[in-house]
Amino acid sequence: GAVVSQHPSWVICKSGTSVKIECRSLDFQATTMFWYRQFPKQSLMLMATSNEGSKATYEQGVEKDKFLINHASLTLSTLTVTSAHPEDSSFYICSAGWDYHLYEQFFGPGTRLTVL
């Protein structure tokens, strides 16, 4: 149980375009979802926390207008990278959890974004 999926697994886009990444909890209702960014051979950095039906809470230094997060349902959160640039190329990972069990998060397989 507690399976999280991400789509797409790999996306290539041109500089200046926007790209959307989906994160889905397949067998549970995720009241909270988290978005991380990971550069090669580095650690995971939390970008934002989203609660279903509420605005996302962004970590310090993360541009809200650049990384739009929506958590419209208990099974789906989306991350939209707007006006992407090559420096946005990275590996994006989502995780999900539910109330009273948020000490443990369940991770998606990640999405590799390449901006040309």
Add this chain to the structure above:
Amino acid sequence: AQTVTQSQPEMSVQEAETVTLSCTYDTSESNYYLFWYKQPPSRQMILVIRQEAYKQQNATENRFSVNFQKAAKSFSLKISDSQLGDTAMYFCAFNSDYKLSFGAGTTVTVRA
């Protein structure tokens, strides 16, 4: 903010041998959770083991065990009988207020 420190960027171990990864953390809280995650080349994050701070007994999962020293704020991971499939990056993580803080990671290579 909590900080998690992994001081070993890389470790190499012979198959069937034992390797220990170190992790220290800094917090003023008394109740929290600690984790070790494995990230193989596929980059899927896999939970290896979890420790609740209020439990004194060290967690064990098959070949994986931890040495949790709360006073010293230390949380090391021991991998026994290392297997080739254990080759991965290992992250120590601290959970408080439902947010995970990760260490820099330790790359473990198991040699045949």
